[in-house]
Amino acid sequence: MRLTSLTPGLVRSTDNCQFTLVGLNRGDSDASEGENAERKDEYSLRFKLKKKSGSSLQPTDQIVLFDEQGGSLNINGHYLSTNRFASQGAVWEESQGAVTLGGKPVSLVLKTIDQVETLDYRFELRIPTQQAERQPKQLEKLMFSAAAPISLKVRELIRGEPFSHVAIRVENHSNKDVDSVEFTLNHFDAMSRKLSDAPGHLMSSPSITGGSTPALVKGEAKDDRITAFFLPEDATYVTIALRGVKF
Numbered sequence: 001m002r003l004t005s006l007t008p009g010l011v012r013s014t015d016n017c018q019f020t021l022v023g024l025n026r027g028d029s030d031a032s033e034g035e036n037a038e039r040k041d042e043y044s045l046r047f048k049l050k051k052k053s054g055s056s057l058q059p060t061d062q063i064v065l066f067d068e069q070g071g072s073l074n075i076n077g078h079y080l081s082t083n084r085f086a087s088q089g090a091v092w093e094e095s096q097g098a099v100t101l102g103g104k105p106v107s108l109v110l111k112t113i114d115q116v117e118t119l120d121y122r123f124e125l126r127i128p129t130q131q132a133e134r135q136p137k138q139l140e141k142l143m144f145s146a147a148a149p150i151s152l153k154v155r156e157l158i159r160g161e162p163f164s165h166v167a168i169r170v171e172n173h174s175n176k177d178v179d180s181v182e183f184t185l186n187h188f189d190a191m192s193r194k195l196s197d198a199p200g201h202l203m204s205s206p207s208i209t210g211g212s213t214p215a216l217v218k219g220e221a222k223d224d225r226i227t228a229f230f231l232p233e234d235a236t237y238v239t240i241a242l243r244g245v246k247f
Helices: 034-039
Strands: 011-013 017-026 043-052 062-066 075-087 090-101 107-111 150-158 164-172 180-188 194-203 221-228 237-246
Touching (some): 017 107, 062 090, 150 221, 150 237
Antiparallel strands (some): 011 017, 043 090, 180 194
């Protein structure tokens, strides 16, 4: 929208927008020196902008003002307030604003944005690394050949004093060493009624050469014994359920 005459009260409309020039005033005409003298040549332009089914004057909208020579004027300051209302079956937003200019404007161009399309760009940052050969390798993707990376099975319930034990078999079906395995032991009586449960785990262990020895090497299957600290006296069998794996 272009206005070649800036007369207060002027109204220009399009299908989705209406612009009203409320006023155009010069700055302090009595200023004579210092900071006030610079404000003597300033002009203040006040306007209203009503837009249909969109947003009010926003950073993507632009008002450009020109002087007598056709050059664009610098906007030294601005003010804007917006109200939303419904009229004639549509939603409107009306903005009232003012801009302070470094010279007298004689024409105006208003650029409004009625529709915004969201664009999605793939962002990829490539940073060259120094001593690339010393950089850590990319983490290997976890893969396993069974329903889960780890399988657990109770082999036997061993009664004893002072504590009983549960013999289990654990197998690593993945392509990575296992740091720890967490599971739950469920205790049942002869009538298959659950009596209680207790947590259990297998952990990696420190190595005499430094670092640690994995709880399970990739592809490894081994038998182990778990101390059943909380096994009820009337428990006749135990089941085991996997809770978590750390690689």
